[in-house]
Amino acid sequence: MDLLLQLVANGLVLGAFYALSALGLTLVFGLMRVVNFAHGELYVIGGLFGWALTVVFGWNYFLALVVVVIALGILGYLIDQVLVARVRGQGEEPTILLTIGLSIFIANTALLIVGTTPVTVASPFASKPLFLGPVVITQARLVLVVICAVLIGAANLLIQKTTLGRAMRATFQDPMAAQLVGIRTPRIYGFTFALGATLAGAAGMLLGSIYVVEASTGGIISLKAFVVVILGGMGSFAGAVAGGLILGLTEALWGGYVSTGYVDAIGFALVIVTLLVRPYGLFSRRAERA
Amino acid sequence: MTFERNFLLAAVALGALIPLVAFNEYALHIGIMIMFSVMLATSLNLIVGYVGEFPLGHTAFFGIGAYSAALLSVRLGLPIYTTIPLAAVVAAIAGLGIGAVTLRLRGPFFVIVTLCFAEVLRLVANNWIDLTNGPMGVSGIAKPASIAGATGVQQKLWFYYAGLLLAAISLLISYRFVYSNIGRAAVALRENRFVAQSIGIWPFYLGLVTFVLAAAVGGLAGGFYAHYISYVGPEVFGFSFMITMIIMVLAGGKGTLAGPVIGAVLVVFLEEFLRDFKDLRFSIFGLIVVGVVIFLPRGLMGFIGRRHESYERRPRGPAEGGAKRDRVAPALKPAGLNRGGAADA
Numbered sequence: 058m059d060l061l062l063q064l065v066a067n068g069l070v071l072g073a074f075y076a077l078s079a080l081g082l083t084l085v086f087g088l089m090r091v092v093n094f095a096h097g098e099l100y101v102i103g104g105l106f107g108w109a110l111t112v113v114f115g116w117n118y119f120l121a122l123v124v125v126v127i128a129l130g131i132l133g134y135l136i137d138q139v140l141v142a143r144v145r146g147q148g149e150e151p152t153i154l155l156t157i158g159l160s161i162f163i164a165n166t167a168l169l170i171v172g173t174t175p176v177t178v179a180s181p182f183a184s185k186p187l188f189l190g191p192v193v194i195t196q197a198r199l200v201l202v203v204i205c206a207v208l209i210g211a212a213n214l215l216i217q218k219t220t221l222g223r224a225m226r227a228t229f230q231d232p233m234a235a236q237l238v239g240i241r242t243p244r245i246y247g248f249t250f251a252l253g254a255t256l257a258g259a260a261g262m263l264l265g266s267i268y269v270v271e272a273s274t275g276g277i278i279s280l281k282a283f284v285v286v287i288l289g290g291m292g293s294f295a296g297a298v299a300g301g302l303i304l305g306l307t308e309a310l311w312g313g314y315v316s317t318g319y320v321d322a323i324g325f326a327l328v329i330v331t332l333l334v335r336p337y338g339l340f341s342r343r344a345e346r347a
Numbered sequence: 348m349t350f351e352r353n354f355l356l357a358a359v360a361l362g363a364l365i366p367l368v369a370f371n372e373y374a375l376h377i378g379i380m381i382m383f384s385v386m387l388a389t390s391l392n393l394i395v396g397y398v399g400e401f402p403l404g405h406t407a408f409f410g411i412g413a414y415s416a417a418l419l420s421v422r423l424g425l426p427i428y429t430t431i432p433l434a435a436v437v438a439a440i441a442g443l444g445i446g447a448v449t450l451r452l453r454g455p456f457f458v459i460v461t462l463c464f465a466e467v468l469r470l471v472a473n474n475w476i477d478l479t480n481g482p483m484g485v486s487g488i489a490k491p492a493s494i495a496g497a498t499g500v501q502q503k504l505w506f507y508y509a510g511l512l513l514a515a516i517s518l519l520i521s522y523r524f525v526y527s528n529i530g531r532a533a534v535a536l537r538e539n540r541f542v543a544q545s546i547g548i549w550p551f552y553l554g555l556v557t558f559v560l561a562a563a564v565g566g567l568a569g570g571f572y573a574h575y576i577s578y579v580g581p582e583v584f585g586f587s588f589m590i591t592m593i594i595m596v597l598a599g600g601k602g603t604l605a606g607p608v609i610g611a612v613l614v615v616f617l618e619e620f621l622r623d624f625k626d627l628r629f630s631i632f633g634l635i636v637v638g639v640v641i642f643l644p645r646g647l648m649g650f651i652g653r654r655h656e657s658y659e660r661r662p663r664g665p666a667e668g669g670a671k672r673d674r675v676a677p678a679l680k681p682a683g684l685n686r687g688g689a690a691d692a
Contacts, residue, residue, distance in 0.1 A: 092455045143641050149455050150401050151640050154593065158636025161590065165629035276586060280466065283459050322470040325463035332452055332460050 059191040064313040065306065066192045072305025073205040074264055076298045078278055079285035080209060081256035086283070087292035088216075088229050089249050091141060092149050094156040096257055097278030098163040103129055103258025104178060104270030105171055111179040118181050118266075125262050126255050133254025137247045145246070160275060167272035180266030197267050204263055212256065213294040225249055229292075277321075284324040288331055303327070354605045355518050362511045366504060375503035379575060381615045382510030386568035387588070388595035388607030389517045393524065393561035396602030397533040398554045400450075400457045403589060404465030407445060408562040410583040412438040412569025414472065417485040417579040427491045431513070431570035438566020439559050446558030450551055469584035484580030488573050506575050513571055517564045521604055529556055537602070590636070591618075598639050600648025609647055 078100055085093045103125050110121035136159065144151035182197040216222040227235040228245040236242050261270060281304070289300025304324050312320045365378060391405050412434035419430045449460050472479045479485065494505045524530045533553055536543040544550065573579045591614055599610025617635070621628035643650055 086455070090455070092458060140637065140641070144644075147644070149458070150395075151644065153401060153403070153455075153458060154597065154640045155637055157590065157593070158633045158638075158640065160633070161636065162630050162633030165626075165633065169626055169630065280462070284463075287456070287459060318474040319470060322467045322474075325466045325470075328463045329448065329460055329467075332456055333448060 060313065062192050064309045066194055068306035068309030069302065070198045070202060071309055072302035073202045075281055075285050075304050076209065076301025077205045077260045077264060079282035079297050079301060080212060080260060081253035082282040082286050083292065083294060083297040084249055085253035087286050089246065090229065092153045094153060094279055095160040095163060096282055097275030098160045099129060099254045099257035100261040100278050101167060101270060101272060101275045102163065103261030104265035105167060107178045107262030107265055108176040108270060118179065122262055125258050129258030130251045130255040133251035134247045137250035141250065142243065164273060164275050171272055173272065175269035175271045177269055178262055178265035201263065201267055209294050209298055281324060284328050287328050351604045355522065358608055359515045366507060372499045372503055375507050377615060377619060378507050379503065379510050381612055382514040383568055383572055384595055384611035384615050385514040385608050386517045386564060386571065387592050388599065388611045389521050390561045390564035390568060391592045392596045392601055392607040393521060393557050395596055397530065397537060398557050399537045400453065402461040403458050404461035405565065405592060406584050406588045407465040407468050408438045408442055408565030409569040409588060410468060411441045412566030413573040413579045413583045414479065416570035416573040417488050420488050421485055427574050431567060434570030435563045435566040438569065439563040442559045442562025446555045450554040450558065465584050469581050472581040472584060482581060484578055486578040488577045510571060513567055517567060520560060520564060524560055525604060529553060533557060594636055594639065597646055598643065600646030603648045606646050606648040
């Protein structure tokens with residue numbers, strides 16, 4: 058029983074990790090329908106930039122976080138306006154390739170600059186263990202779960218309640234109608250991509266203080282993020298959380314009770330099964346739209 | 348039709364003659380890599396160019412072929428003349444299974460789910476140590492008996508002509524497919540899904556046939572690779588093979604028979620050229636991918652001029668190109684109609 062509780066706790070933390078790292082992709086892939094294979098690389102950039110600021114330059118953690126968020130926002134906006142905008146409306150294929158090319162470029166350039174050594178972002182949150190009954194969890198991980206919840210709530214509010222969020226949803230439902238009512242859709246695309254990149258970068262920096270960041274991990278982060286978004290259903294933040302938790306819990310329980318060999322395969326198997334049963338994801342109501 | 352046939356015949360003839368002028372180990376190695384790449388690109392092109400979907404896990408078939416040939420050769424001691432055809436057969440069976448599952452999905456879902464399949468296979472290759480020897484991979488795959496004791500150049504020459512033969516077979520399969528009724532139906536479907544369905548073309552069935560063929564050709568490439576490199580590890584399912592395949596097909600021109608050949612030659616030479624840039628070469632590779640997408644959206648075949656294809660006389664207007672078609676499509680295809688293959692009919 059104690060083992061189960063501990064595994065569930067580990068799974069929840071892992072789930073928060075997945076949900077947080079998939080948050081940006083929920084916007085860009087789930088809502089904007091850009092299949093962004095550079096998502097994991099944006100995460101890595103956030104982590105490496107955060108490491109450079111806090112460790113190499115010794116900045117304050119929160120100041121560094123603000124700088125990372127702004128920098129990734131600008132980067133995301135530029136990627137969208139300079140590259141993705143050129144192939145907008147040509148179907149998924151060109152954007153897939155574009156972002157794959159971009160991810161190869163970013164991953165290998167990062168490798169050239171920082172090398173293969175994993176790095177850790179310096180964080181004020183202690184790694185002191187907390188004992189909650191039979192379950193052990195570090196303070197930093199608990200903080201992570203809280204931050205994850207706050208970020209997801211904030212992003213959800215932005216999309217659902219603000220004018221900007223409404224403009225975003227309108228743009229992705231029907232770009233032409235959105236333009237007719239005066240929404241500047243190119244800006245909205247750019248802004249959504251920027252927000253997605255920001256969330257990816259913030260996730261990279263936040264998680265980079267608990268887990269390590271490597272220049273080459275972008276690919277697997279992207280893949281897991283796609284798994285989470287598809288499991289949760291397209292374009293829904295609650296779905297991303299659910300998808301992250303499902304993936305985290307399954308992996309933790311499988312790893313604890315069955316074997317550690319195929320842990321990474323579980324997510325992919327889950328996606329294959331999910332898409333077979335519900336071709337638009339577990340919690341998506343988009344089934345009526347192609 | 349005649350342009351493509353002449354181009355392919357000329358390419359094969361040129362390939363047969365090249366060792367007469369460039370007869371050294373390095374040149375032959377480049378030639379072998381080109382033959383191997385032609386097989387890979389032709390295989391991917393069948394799906395990207397004629398089904399119109401984008402399988403990011405196409406390495407699954409290449410990897411299955413490579414592992415099949417390797418295991419049949421190492422564990423059962425079968426000769427190369429049987430392992431390579433069997434590799435194609437095993438891959439084709441896998442293609443039937445994976446296609447039946449994945450072709451129910453379209454667009455990004457198809458992309459991701461095929462990628463998931465390749466990843467699962469990679470992890471199986473990594474973890475099923477009894478069968479695949481895990482991360483260590485299968486090594487010591489036998490060369491054909493006739494050249495076992497031969498010197499480097501002679502071995503390379505054997506593989507060069509074997510590769511040429513297999514590449515020619517792949518192109519022939521592709522050619523026969525494209526100019527068969529099934530291939531024409533696929534082109535019709537690609538050009539206008541709605542109209543094609545209205546005259547009774549069944550996308551799921553068509554996709555499945557194409558998938559099996561593409562898988563067989565991919566398996567052929569895998570078997571050839573396993574014997575030439577003499578080692579197969581889990582990385583055959585990895586993303587780097589996928590990326591080279593994609594670049595070859597798209598830079599050359601998808602949906603044409605000659606495009607993947609041109610793309611394969613270009614990419615092999617490009618990779619050799621970029622070797623001088625050491626660690627920078629992958630970054631440059633990434634930039635080239637971005638550049639191809641933006642500046643050569645229809646590949647070199649599209650850039651060179653008119654597409655010499657059977658459907659070249661179709662009316663050309665503002666609606667040409669994938670862009671407009673894709674924007675019109677959603678209105679024409681309610682989700683209920685294309686969720687499963689059966690419903691499509």
